[in-house]
Amino acid sequence: MTKPRGRRPGHADTRAAILRSALELFSEFGYDKVSLRAVARAADVDPALIHHYFESKADLFSRSVLDVEINAERALQEILDGPVEHLGERAAASFLATWQAPGARERFIAMFRAAVNDNGPRRVLVEFLSREIFVKVVQRLGLPDPATRASLAVAALLGIVMARDILAMPSLTSLKDAEVIAGLGRVLQQHLVEP
Amino acid sequence: MTKPRGRRPGHADTRAAILRSALELFSEFGYDKVSLRAVARAADVDPALIHHYFESKADLFSRSVLDVEINAERALQEILDGPVEHLGERAAASFLATWQAPGARERFIAMFRAAVNDNGPRRVLVEFLSREIFVKVVQRLGLPDPATRASLAVAALLGIVMARDILAMPSLTSLKDAEVIAGLGRVLQQHLVEP
Numbered sequence: 073m074t075k076p077r078g079r080r081p082g083h084a085d086t087r088a089a090i091l092r093s094a095l096e097l098f099s100e101f102g103y104d105k106v107s108l109r110a111v112a113r114a115a116d117v118d119p120a121l122i123h124h125y126f127e128s129k130a131d132l133f134s135r136s137v138l139d140v141e142i143n144a145e146r147a148l149q150e151i152l153d154g155p156v157e158h159l160g161e162r163a164a165a166s167f168l169a170t171w172q173a174p175g176a177r178e179r180f181i182a183m184f185r186a187a188v189n190d191n192g193p194r195r196v197l198v199e200f201l202s203r204e205i206f207v208k209v210v211q212r213l214g215l216p217d218p219a220t221r222a223s224l225a226v227a228a229l230l231g232i233v234m235a236r237d238i239l240a241m242p243s244l245t246s247l248k249d250a251e252v253i254a255g256l257g258r259v260l261q262q263h264l265v266e267p
Numbered sequence: 268m269t270k271p272r273g274r275r276p277g278h279a280d281t282r283a284a285i286l287r288s289a290l291e292l293f294s295e296f297g298y299d300k301v302s303l304r305a306v307a308r309a310a311d312v313d314p315a316l317i318h319h320y321f322e323s324k325a326d327l328f329s330r331s332v333l334d335v336e337i338n339a340e341r342a343l344q345e346i347l348d349g350p351v352e353h354l355g356e357r358a359a360a361s362f363l364a365t366w367q368a369p370g371a372r373e374r375f376i377a378m379f380r381a382a383v384n385d386n387g388p389r390r391v392l393v394e395f396l397s398r399e400i401f402v403k404v405v406q407r408l409g410l411p412d413p414a415t416r417a418s419l420a421v422a423a424l425l426g427i428v429m430a431r432d433i434l435a436m437p438s439l440t441s442l443k444d445a446e447v448i449a450g451l452g453r454v455l456q457q458h459l460v461e462p
Contacts, residue, residue: 188383188433195434202436219438223430224450227439231426235418238383239390241397243414244422255419259454 087125089115094136103133103199130204137196138183140176144204151205152212160261163209164253167229181237184230198226209264224263232256282320284310289331298328298394325399332391333378335371339399346400347407355456358404359448362424376432379425393421404459419458427451 093114097106108129112119126132130144147170151163171177180197187194206222215221232252236244247255288309292301303324307314321327325339342365346358366372375392382389401417410416427447431439442450 185383188380188429195436198430198434198436220442220446220450223436223438226436227426227430228423228454229426230429230434231422231424234383234425234429235393235422239393239425241390241393241418241421243418247415251415255415255458258457259423262453262457263450 086115086117086121090117090122090125090132091136094132098133098137098196102194102196104203108132130200133196133200137200138176138179140170140173140179142170144200148205148208151209156213156265157261158257159209159213159265160259160263161253161257163205163225163260163264164257167256168249168253171233177237180233184233184238198230201229202226206264213265215265215267221263225260228256228259228263281310281312281316285312285317285320285327286331289327293328293332293391297390298392299398303327325395328391328395333371333374335365335368335374337365339395343400343403346404351408351460352456353452354404354460355454355458356448356452358400358420358455358459359452362451363444363448366428372432375428379428379433393425396424397421401459408460410460410462416458420455423451423454423458 090111094106094111097111097114106129108122109119111132112122122132126135128145130142134140134142134144147166151159151166154162171180183197187197202219202222202225206225207218210218210221232244235241236247236252244252285306289301289306292306292309301324303317304314306327307317317327321330323340325337329335329337329339342361346354346361349357366375378392382392397414397417397420401420402413405413405416427439430436431442431447439447
């Protein structure tokens with residue numbers, strides 16, 4: 073006897089269906105424009121089920137598109153927690169740690185290449201970083217122009233990735249992590265914290 | 268009667284042969300590793316002829332690969348000329364002006380895409396910028412680590428290009444030139460001038 077399959081799939085199936093639909097929608101429309109309600113509709117599940125399996129839109133995104141566990145809320149807290157004059161450094165360190173998680177670098181570089189070439193997933197990763205981390209940092213600090221500041225911060229990350237990991241410029245690949253964190257940290261500090 | 272063609276081509280032919288060989292060699296080996304002597308050999312002309320047609324390696328590069336006239340020596344002078352506390356801003360303005368010269372933006376974006384995808388012209392443009400502009404700026408200022416500083420400055424440019432011109436992040440495309448120059452200028456100031 074085979075189990076009936078259909079509208080009410082089992083747990084693993086439901087979660088997988090949500091992940092598949094999320095990947096498709098985020099890839100096509102980017103991070104900002106996709107709602108959890110739209111993912112639920114595409115996966116043919118009750119919206120409440122998404123909240124059952126995933127903590128937040130950010131969580132669903134990182135598990136579906138990045139296939140990496142990124143706890144955006146925790147990263148945000150770690151960046152905000154501590155003296156504000158070292159905030160940029162903490163943000164740089166947090167980015168580097170995520171980047172260097174097992175499997176993450178390859179996946180991120182593939183997304184970078186896809187963003188340069190395709191029209192599909194163009195902005196999905198930068199929208200995620202901007203929306204879930206940098207805009208919130210600036211808002212918590214109560215500073216003006218969060219969107220512009222966040223975009224400049226994202227641009228700084230993209231530049232380092234391009235120069236160091238894709239073009240492999242020798243004077244950057246030879247830097248120690250601490251030196252990258254210091255250099256990138258100063259720039260993030262400027263964009264995110266300074267007046 | 269047809270003119271004989273061969274080892275000693277006419278002026279236009281010689282210049283074109285040099286440009287062709289330069290484009291091939293720079294694309295394959297990058298900016299740093301190609302000597303004018305190697306270009307002369309590949310084009311089957313006397314090295315002195317290259318100096319007859321082109322001011323410098325930088326000039327040959329910008330005319331062959333970029334197909335844009337960039338006077339690297341003049342750009343360098345403009346960046347160095349003036350109060351050192353606004354050097355980063357002048358560098359950002361100089362970059363933006365070059366970027367926005369007729370035809371340049373399209374060509375640079377194509378090179379950016381090629382660098383992300385191919386193994387050939389990967390670093391050619393960044394090596395040029397680094398070697399002919401940023402390293403020299405840091406050296407003239409007598410500061411340490413010119414190669415690292417120059418690479419971080421190049422990374423900053425790449426990030427802005429990626430975020431603004433390739434990913435077209437709305438909060439960056441909506442910025443006025445003066446705002447980009449201010450934001451990018453502060454970062455370049457940090458990498459190139461600050462201790």
